[in-house]
Amino acid sequence: MSTEAVLPVLTPGDFASDQEVRWCPGCGDYSILAQMKKVLPTLGIPPEKTVFVSGIGCSSRFPYYMNTYGIHSIHGRAPAVATGLKISRPELSVWVITGDGDALSIGGNHLMHAIRRNLNINIILFNNRIYGLTKGQYSPTSVLGQVTKSTPNGVIDNPLHPLSVAIGCEATFVARSLDVNIKHLSMVLKRAAEHVGTSFVEVYQNCNVFNDGAFEYATGRDTRADSTLELEHGKPMIFGKSRDKGIRLNGITPEVVELGKGVSEDDLLFHDEKVAEPTLA
Amino acid sequence: MSTEAVLPVLTPGDFASDQEVRWCPGCGDYSILAQMKKVLPTLGIPPEKTVFVSGIGCSSRFPYYMNTYGIHSIHGRAPAVATGLKISRPELSVWVITGDGDALSIGGNHLMHAIRRNLNINIILFNNRIYGLTKGQYSPTSVLGQVTKSTPNGVIDNPLHPLSVAIGCEATFVARSLDVNIKHLSMVLKRAAEHVGTSFVEVYQNCNVFNDGAFEYATGRDTRADSTLELEHGKPMIFGKSRDKGIRLNGITPEVVELGKGVSEDDLLFHDEKVAEPTLA
Amino acid sequence: MATTIRSKPVVELEAATVRFCGDSGDGMQLAGTQLTNTSALAGNDIATFPDFPAEIRAPRGTKAGVSGFQIRFASTEIFTPGDQVDALVAMNPAALVTNLVDLVPGGILIVNKDAFDEKGIAQAGYKTNPLDDSSLDGYQLFPIEMTRLTRLAVQGLGLGQKESDRCRNFYAMGLTFWLYDRSLEPTLRYVDEKFGKMPAVAEANRRALRAGYNYGETTEAIASQYVVQKADLVPGLYRNITGNQAAAWGLVTAAQRSGCTLYFGSYPITPASDILHELVRLKNFGVRTFQAEDEIAAVTSAIGAAFGGAMAVTASSGPGIALKTEAIGLAVMTELPLVIVNVQRGGPSTGLPTKTEQADLLQAMFGRNGECPVPVIAARSPADCFDVAIEAWRIATRHMTPVFLLSDGYIANGAEPWTVPDIDTLPQITVKHPQGKENGEPFLPYARDERLARPWALPGTPGLMHRIGGLEKQDITGNVNYEPANHEHMVNLRARKVALIANDLPPQEVAGPASGKLLVISWGGTYGACATAVQKVRDQGGSVSHAHLRYLNPFPANLGDIIRRFEKVLIPELNRGQLRLLIRGEFLVDAIGLNKIQGKPFAVREVIEKIQQLLKN
Amino acid sequence: MATTIRSKPVVELEAATVRFCGDSGDGMQLAGTQLTNTSALAGNDIATFPDFPAEIRAPRGTKAGVSGFQIRFASTEIFTPGDQVDALVAMNPAALVTNLVDLVPGGILIVNKDAFDEKGIAQAGYKTNPLDDSSLDGYQLFPIEMTRLTRLAVQGLGLGQKESDRCRNFYAMGLTFWLYDRSLEPTLRYVDEKFGKMPAVAEANRRALRAGYNYGETTEAIASQYVVQKADLVPGLYRNITGNQAAAWGLVTAAQRSGCTLYFGSYPITPASDILHELVRLKNFGVRTFQAEDEIAAVTSAIGAAFGGAMAVTASSGPGIALKTEAIGLAVMTELPLVIVNVQRGGPSTGLPTKTEQADLLQAMFGRNGECPVPVIAARSPADCFDVAIEAWRIATRHMTPVFLLSDGYIANGAEPWTVPDIDTLPQITVKHPQGKENGEPFLPYARDERLARPWALPGTPGLMHRIGGLEKQDITGNVNYEPANHEHMVNLRARKVALIANDLPPQEVAGPASGKLLVISWGGTYGACATAVQKVRDQGGSVSHAHLRYLNPFPANLGDIIRRFEKVLIPELNRGQLRLLIRGEFLVDAIGLNKIQGKPFAVREVIEKIQQLLKN
């Protein structure tokens, strides 16, 4: 994204609208909103050249809280709205904010085609694995067995994995982050903004009213380190509280191994952002 | 699929309806229709327990030509129609016939969700890389640069690859075949019918009016052998006119190699249908 | 509670209207529901009006987050939750400022004093504390430290402050229950069931409830108690039911009486989702529910199920119905039975998701491409949703057609007492499926009976294999056909088929004289307000009658005759005059409209005023 | 061709109607188009009616595969391609059997004798060969061995038999051109351009064309030649244009005159696709076309483009429009300019994709949830599509609203001569975009001008950042708002905004006396038939006038007055009476309908008969 010649220094405040934020107290959306406001000033794009497009859902209220241009469109259609806007106004910085239901249930087709067309837009999917706004029905990312308003006996459909879907459409930028991992989240948002082409980012977002603690394993103090791996280009895939775990290829299937015990860093998979074939992206 | 106790021996003729077939002379659809009529009698399922559901398109006229129950529904919705039918009548054998536009353009979302729900239905996608019925606009599978009624200067969108999309939704059965390769096609259709769960089959189909010869490389006398590889479970991935080519893994990326020249069969990738991770399916 | 020794004078009332209001998090819906069920059990007639904010939980204390629940209970038959409330329970300043307008002058005003701190007062937009300035002098104000008293009551149970404060609504309930002399038993039972697994929480709620009750008993402040005697409703087993529940049960009942399995394909949307929530809990009745990826999949999957012989139903609200319109055309062309429920909400577009409106009638009539007739019927009250659901399926199968069932947010969420029927005594819905022909003559899927309905042949039946679809059909054979004459014939045939339904309908009834100065025509959820208003004006000698339409397409055969017997026609609607256009276009009568588009039902008063104005000149 | 020495007597005609018919593969559309262009160049007024089968190419020789192209050329002004044809060219038995009904008694009947073999005769359903039995005695029958003669003509060019036979349509053209004394030049030029790269094929077509022409010249069989003198049309540069082409060029022109870039988002569908096909070739005018993944993406992407300041347009036909209805509601709520083109086809559902109909008017009016008013205008002829496209964008931007433009398959595919306008002389469409406020006072996106239009502020403008969406808007600020009074105000405001457009419209004109016995009201593609019929009856002294509506919502302000000045009102429509319902509902007049739903336009005769019947009693 081209940065302007002389720019007034922007602050997160410059991107905050005058509208009162209306998410439930404790909602993960607040943190994502905060990171976004922190990242935007670093991009060198003024608020008036930035547009947030969303569908319908709690997450999709996002544009109202940004002092940029914005469209709170209809359920599932944000990628299409953004496509039309970007085609006719390529110089604008266009962000799509969507939820797991908005993007993958009713909006799956538009998401798929936005990704394949690879226009230079950024799609941020707030995945709380539930329909928040409509008060707690299951979504395409709800896990098997999850009990919700519409599945009192637990979900029986296999969930979709947003990144797999995106890769199946040959996305040129995919990433995942966490509402509470603000350092990693803001880094990912910045990288997404900088990528030329469609950037697809899934953010695990806690819905503390209808699906509280869905990502405990990835956010909880003592489980976090052992269950998440932060990919870095050119670095081996090492993780674990005491950084003693890694991922290596056994034949053609990846497996988790313990370091030491005859396994050295060089045996591990290295993350290569540039690889053309997404086979193991 | 459970076969009945005592069944009258069925013939292809038992599955032919009295309706005059109305595809263009030379259309690839004829061959697929013929193979389907050949395969169905071998499944031990009578015509009245078989239902063909389609959307809209040349390919979607298919059900009219089968002496089974059938719904020629609306554009893109066949997987959803079939889902409702299968949920309420699990004992029926339900086939979805669709085109590249029907399945991947307007109907992409339903396809995605049908595959993830993995009901026991068979989805056959006739891919002619063009909109036939509407007289030749480009489709999501049209190749870059393809000149069509709606792309006089050539297609600029990256095409979708049906199998990649299906795998991105974690399909439990995917296969590809060719209208003219009748031996392979009928084998694939039979395997699809036998698979319990959603079977997704892409069939390269020639539209001799609006996209003639799209699959020449895979069907042409002298290019065919060198450009296609018929996967067989437990067999090495060998192909080529003189079966002198193979696919092996170089690090984590597959590559084509010539046999001999220091490469032996054992170095090649072997096709494993049972592997859980679709990484290289 | 015959046992209570009354410590205070008791005033007997014919009816009372109470509203609880507070933050979305304050549990006002629960409080209202408890008072509702308790009053139903006490034998009152009741009508309720829950009013949610659009946000799940807006920030505490903001006007945007105010949630309310109004209930009216009476010893006589009532049709509406009341225009104004006799008692208002406000848990914070925001709730007070947004609800006070509806409190009758001199009415009872109970507020949680503890919530009136500077922040709260400011959030509500008050300059000064309304409890201190004299702005509330016109009411019986009872400022009660609910927060403090609740915390006190639950002390020692090891609850955190947050959890303690969650019991406040029980304190408010207790106080209100005392005020109207209601038994605590039903609520105590509810607490056991609901919180059985959390003994501390259960006990806390019990204590808070009792504390509130006893406060009323003991405090000097509240001078007297009120009682509303039981109504003499038709005897029978009553239960209190919302429109969405009634619709769900009506659908299940229709399935049972027709011997079909219920297939319910839908995608969540306010205010229709509760039908799905109710049905998923009825799996044991063989109900098959399918939460689709979108509304298009919901309705098309239902069409697939209908082809398979299921009782196919899909439900949504305006925006979702818009997405179904193409597929409904397919159902019309394939002539399959299908029920499409539209629980209407405020529009256009996303509009006012949690508010009520009647503005989707013309969408139901004409919202499809081509000449695409679909029967339309509407429910008039929460309990009526049960009957109308059954009627919708009867029409769908008897005439082989999709049917629109219109409800709205007001009756869908509102509740009233409902006599639980003996299912087996309800009329059966006869559904016939043809069997294969012996003589091997070809099956004709588009042959017709005297109602012009085509045979419903099911996959699995030998000899009846056939294909249907959205292209024009040849008469009788059902084959694809493009011939000009056939197309005209089929378009007219589909229209006539729907028109013929009128012969099957009960004649339209009129409340009041069969002729006179003014006829009020209403449809859907405005029934209560219109019926009450017309009755009241007639009691005062006004020459006005009332025809409430359940059947909107086709109209009952005798509607035209009825209309012609009156000098004037008034059509009150929660839209800009949609039924009015249909009536004017069909009967060329200069019908007058009373139109309200505020996301709220009519107040009886509003209808009365319009009637009187029309009777004057 | 002043040079030709006429070998035979020449009959002069005022007008002639010719129809080519044959297999989809026979190139009949090309033959028709060539005769059309040639006649246009010859200075005739023309009207055409192409008629395709639904299948791309049904099996050779079947009725399902018959494709036809009718053209009428005249020395006087004409409005329709004619009820019946004077000359029919039938390339095979199936074409003959399906088209003969439209040939005038004694008309010229040219058939390809070679196609009347047993198979062909059987496929057409003939028992015996119609060329041999006396069934065609009522016509001037010319059975010609076109296949053999064509093969002969192209001999020695090294073409295969299949390729040779592909030249048959040129042979048929040649013969017809001779029959009507048309120049071969334009077609020869076309052959050079089209087949330049394939010299053999080009030469073959040239030879076939000439062979057909010379056959006419030389054969004894055909006794005389016909000429139709040039019409004295208003001078100017004419070209022959179809409705879809005209619509495309009208859109491009509107973009130029308004200084916006044209964004066209659509998904292919018959019969609307040709607008897309035309626009993709106009990229050099800065046109941005987007073939979306579906109709929902097409319209929502257009809404995104409109927000960005583009001239946003989406086009489809009935089934696709149904899918757009939810999004159109968003456009209404966000009050963005947007043109929605519906090229109507036979419905309901998939219906008759290649046939014409007018049955989507009520869908355009009411096919959305909530009170969701959208202006609706309709084109009356192929060339009129150009003007109406410009008018649609004028209304959309002047009043900040989505606008429905209704066309239909008949005028979309039909052609007529059109004077190519000097773009720069066409009225400008002034579009204003606000600039950021200096004084830093807040931007009010829902403030309004005297027409109640809101400002169209574009992303990129400093200081005007704002958010819009589908939830109800607060008056003036445009913030999300759920207040009852505001909602009612906004619903009425949106309705009033559309109603106010009437003040902007030219008064409705009436052809014929301003009062009388009968007023014929028509809209859309039936203009030609109605205008001609009314004119003819009036020429015979009938008291009938004609009002053709371009504006369907709102109606022109004076329409009511016009209607009241006539005793009877007749509304001919290719539907079951959709405009009739609107007129009855609005003006309470007992309008009578003439309704045809055969996928075909009215024959002038049909309208005349109805008029005469109404004038009698």
Ligand SMILES: Cc1ncc(C[n+]2csc(CCOP(=O)(O)OP(=O)(O)O)c2C)c(N)n1
């Ligand atoms: C056409 C349509 N269908 C359904 C709805 C109701 N609806 C609004 S948001 C939503 C899903 C919300 O879930 P998600 O996208 O995950 O967002 P979240 O609220 O969880 O952030 C649904 C079903 C709607 N507004 N419009």
Ligand SMILES: Cc1ncc(C[n+]2csc(CCOP(=O)(O)OP(=O)(O)O)c2C)c(N)n1
């Ligand atoms: C809602 C809707 N939109 C568009 C169309 C027009 N249409 C019919 S088939 C088709 C695409 C056909 O392409 P494909 O699915 O690849 O089938 P094919 O004809 O190539 O076999 C389109 C755009 C339609 N019938 N309905």
Ligand code: SF4
């Ligand atoms: S419902 Fe869940 S997702 Fe929605 S605002 Fe509340 S906490 Fe957040």
Ligand code: SF4
């Ligand atoms: S258009 Fe193409 S796909 Fe369609 S029938 Fe003809 S050849 Fe087959």
Ligand SMILES: [Mg+2]
């Ligand atoms: Mg969610």
Ligand SMILES: [Mg+2]
């Ligand atoms: Mg195709």
